[in-house]
Amino acid sequence: MSINVEFINxxxxxxxxxxxxxxxxxxxxxPPMLKKTNIARGDVTGIIGMVGNKVKGSLSITFSEAAILxxxxxxxxxxxxxxxxxxxxxxxxxxxMVTGGAKRILADAGHDFNMATPTVIAGKNHEIHHHCxxxxxxxxxxxxxxxxxxxxxxxxxx
Amino acid sequence: MSINVEFINxxxxxxxxxxxxxxxxxxxxxPPMLKKTNIARGDVTGIIGMVGNKVKGSLSITFSEAAILxxxxxxxxxxxxxxxxxxxxxxxxxxxMVTGGAKRILADAGHDFNMATPTVIAGKNHEIHHHCxxxxxxxxxxxxxxxxxxxxxxxxxx
Numbered sequence: 001m002s003i004n005v006e007f008i009n010x011x012x013x014x015x016x017x018x019x020x021x022x023x024x025x026x027x028x029x030x031p032p033m034l035k036k037t038n039i040a041r042g043d044v045t046g047i048i049g050m051v052g053n054k055v056k057g058s059l060s061i062t063f064s065e066a067a068i069l070x071x072x073x074x075x076x077x078x079x080x081x082x083x084x085x086x087x088x089x090x091x092x093x094x095x096x097m098v099t100g101g102a103k104r105i106l107a108d109a110g111h112d113f114n115m116a117t118p119t120v121i122a123g124k125n126h127e128i129h130h131h132c133x134x135x136x137x138x139x140x141x142x143x144x145x146x147x148x149x150x151x152x153x154x155x156x157x158x
Numbered sequence: 159m160s161i162n163v164e165f166i167n168x169x170x171x172x173x174x175x176x177x178x179x180x181x182x183x184x185x186x187x188x189p190p191m192l193k194k195t196n197i198a199r200g201d202v203t204g205i206i207g208m209v210g211n212k213v214k215g216s217l218s219i220t221f222s223e224a225a226i227l228x229x230x231x232x233x234x235x236x237x238x239x240x241x242x243x244x245x246x247x248x249x250x251x252x253x254x255m256v257t258g259g260a261k262r263i264l265a266d267a268g269h270d271f272n273m274a275t276p277t278v279i280a281g282k283n284h285e286i287h288h289h290c291x292x293x294x295x296x297x298x299x300x301x302x303x304x305x306x307x308x309x310x311x312x313x314x315x316x
Contacts, residue, residue: 046289049207049216049274058207058277085287092289116207116274117313118289119216126281129243131204131250133275155275 014101046095067146172259204253215312225304
């Protein structure tokens with residue numbers, strides 16, 4: 001499977017859908033782009049591995065503190081002021097929901113993969129590197145409160 | 159598959175093997191333990207997803223800066239003074255090798271899984287949370303230069 005923007009759109013649509021239905025958050029995004037030197041940085045990141053018969057890869061969603069605190073407040077209806085376990089749990093859950101939504105759309109198009117379990121990293125301004133033979137596609141998002149990035153990378157199973 | 163120390167030993171042995179053969183680094187470790195409140199923190203972390211027919215999960219290896227700079231120097235035979243792309247590439251490769259070694263041993267014992275691609279996080283003193291229904295098993299390591307942690311978590315595929 002060649003990884004192109006067509007393949008990335010299900011992830012983009014799934015995230016917008018999760019944010020609008022679960023967190024009443026409208027987000028703008030730039031077009032998906034090839035990640036070259038533009039290293040995603042943020043304060044909390046959800047990561048999940050994906051494994052199919054033909055491809056394997058990883059997805060990350062990296063939030064600034066301001067963005068994820070706003071999203072978590074909207075989802076839970078309570079004020080959250082720092083990245084605590086409630087927030088890291090929420091990021092794990094968002095990572096699952098976004099990837100699960102994209103998985104269903106891609107399966108309908110004949111691209112099957114299974115999902116591993118998410119891991120969540122919290123720490124001020126960390127960087128994310130996908131260690132993958134394939135291209136890394138990055139989608140920069142912004143909401144009223146802050147920025148976040150989705151990155152997806154796949155390589156062929158050999 | 160119930161996740162117990164017996165299941166974790168292949169990951170432990172595989173890491174010790176990679177370190178001693180590739181980096182001439184002997185490391186001590188404490189016994190594997192259930193992660194409860196003991197949150198792993200470090201400066202660079204390799205994460206990989208694992209997916210089998212019966213289980214799915216994630217592995218993380220989290221290094222202090224001092225530990226990974228020493229290991230990378232030993233592996234490459236050149237002095238490295240900060241966590242740069244050489245180091246994050248090395249952490250991705252170590253994550254692949256350790257998980258690949260454990261995968262072979264576990265497959266021989268009838269526990270099959272496939273590996274996703276690794277993601278590497280760099281950032282001072284970040285925390286790692288495995289978002290998994292199953293228990294998280296943590297193994298604390300120490301080398302002459304610094305500490306590192308392996309964490310493995312699996313849950314049943316439903």
